[in-house]
Amino acid sequence: MKPIIAVVGGEKSVSLKSINYAEKIGQDIALNDCILVCGGRGGVMRAACKGARQKNGLTIGILPSLDKKEANEHVVVPLTTGLGNTRNALVVSSADAVIAVDGGVGTLSEISLALCNNKPVVLVENSSGVTDLLLKEKEKPGFEDRIHRASASKAVKKALDLILEGK
């Protein structure tokens, strides 16, 4: 089976830099023959899906509502849940690794739920928002060893290494 990588990150007020990072990560996910899972909406999610589709990758969007029109135009499989924000748990539960770019409280919930389920998490350096906050923090009580950092261009490689190591 192909590895599944979740990309989580901000939807609104996302910088152009973060958007570019997400698009690059989406491309790398597809080029490495992995499946992209995300929340299916805008911002970092759309950019990652766009990148993956440029390289002919498969994109899964796990949506909060029951309306598939909520999905961005680069989602191949829109999965409507009707669970609201609780769907955040499913975005990460289905991934072998999680990559975070920018983001606010929604992204923070996805990172922390991924850590609850012992998924490896790669925070993309220099991407602002919650991601940057966690990177700067020296004391991350209880989860230092499951949080990893990488540049945007090396994030997918890092995620794949972690999956191989079983971390």
Place this chain on the structure above:
Amino acid sequence: MKPIIAVVGGEKSVSLKSINYAEKIGQDIALNDCILVCGGRGGVMRAACKGARQKNGLTIGILPSLDKKEANEHVVVPLTTGLGNTRNALVVSSADAVIAVDGGVGTLSEISLALCNNKPVVLVENSSGVTDLLLKEKEKPGFEDRIHRASASKAVKKALDLILEGK
């Protein structure tokens, strides 16, 4: 976007006839350029995935556990949820239409949750189990107009017609 069709049905003690029905339905889903969603495990689910893969279709398995090894070998995208039986709700929430073959209480929960969310449901004639029970029943209080019947060979066509009609 491609239509998404869920196939629900029994996992254990499923007759060979029902397995053959499910495989045929899986084939037709792929041949009609639709995406197959199911619970990702054995019995009717495996047979439908097998059929879809024979025709190069995309198969999504929404799994109860957090272990992707639970998926049958014909699932392309195993989505692990950790929700147990509550994942039944998500199998149908993400579908444009639901086709039921055989099955027990799990299948009954999926059919009824699909009806709660106003999804069209096609019961495959002559397939025993819960599906047959509902078909035989003349009085289906409150949901007669959303439950439809078709032979296994016409079930996907029926589902597609219902999706087009917006039923």
Place this chain on the structure above:
Amino acid sequence: MKPIIAVVGGEKSVSLKSINYAEKIGQDIALNDCILVCGGRGGVMRAACKGARQKNGLTIGILPSLDKKEANEHVVVPLTTGLGNTRNALVVSSADAVIAVDGGVGTLSEISLALCNNKPVVLVENSSGVTDLLLKEKEKPGFEDRIHRASASKAVKKALDLILEGK
């Protein structure tokens, strides 16, 4: 710990007879020092909560939306979920036994999800809707032994007996 009994049943177009049944069952739940869990809204749910409150019982309403105003006025603890119909799974997952009165597809989903989780289910005789449909049916493939019947006045006693037997 006190036993928890879920009452499931119709919300709309419920007969006066079923409402009276539900109120009596709610009273008996409180009189037997049990906790009532339900979906927290109208119809059978409101009547059961009303009965339980008449006898000073504790009523828990597990609501589909995030708005506690959705709860009926006899719910002591409104638990808002934001899960939509998927909350049906939680109404029964938290109960030691389930009593069904009348109802449509929502009730059918609750009965079947309870059976998936091996909870004993008591169908109230003579209460119409889905409950009556299941009672009339001679062949209930795979779950005959977990579905039980009782009159409204004996339903709580039956549920308590089943809990004690570990069925």
Place this chain on the structure above:
Amino acid sequence: MKPIIAVVGGEKSVSLKSINYAEKIGQDIALNDCILVCGGRGGVMRAACKGARQKNGLTIGILPSLDKKEANEHVVVPLTTGLGNTRNALVVSSADAVIAVDGGVGTLSEISLALCNNKPVVLVENSSGVTDLLLKEKEKPGFEDRIHRASASKAVKKALDLILEGK
């Protein structure tokens, strides 16, 4: 209806100070005629339930498994979900306000999910773990106005003020 306050916090390796804080908060919840909701297990959850029961309060435990034996001995209503860590979303979705004491990634997921749903969150000062991490951080991108701080002895009063203000 009585206000519902969720207490979230660490389960393992929790300091005695945090345990004492949680017990005091549980007492105050009961003394202010509020209902306590929590994850139902050990550590901060048990201490909060213990405190609430000392003052005759009502305690609801929303459990990850389907086994009510998982609940601590001070839980009056154990609600089993079978959702695993996804139940974290429900602990906070049902609360009018959330108080955090100590904790790791599970607590972080509950705080962030509460913020996603616009619930006021009170972080208890001087309680270590994730709670302290968030308090120390000057830049909390996008959620500064919904996160509040209070000493353990004033946390419930702060939560009640926030509920009244509709924040």
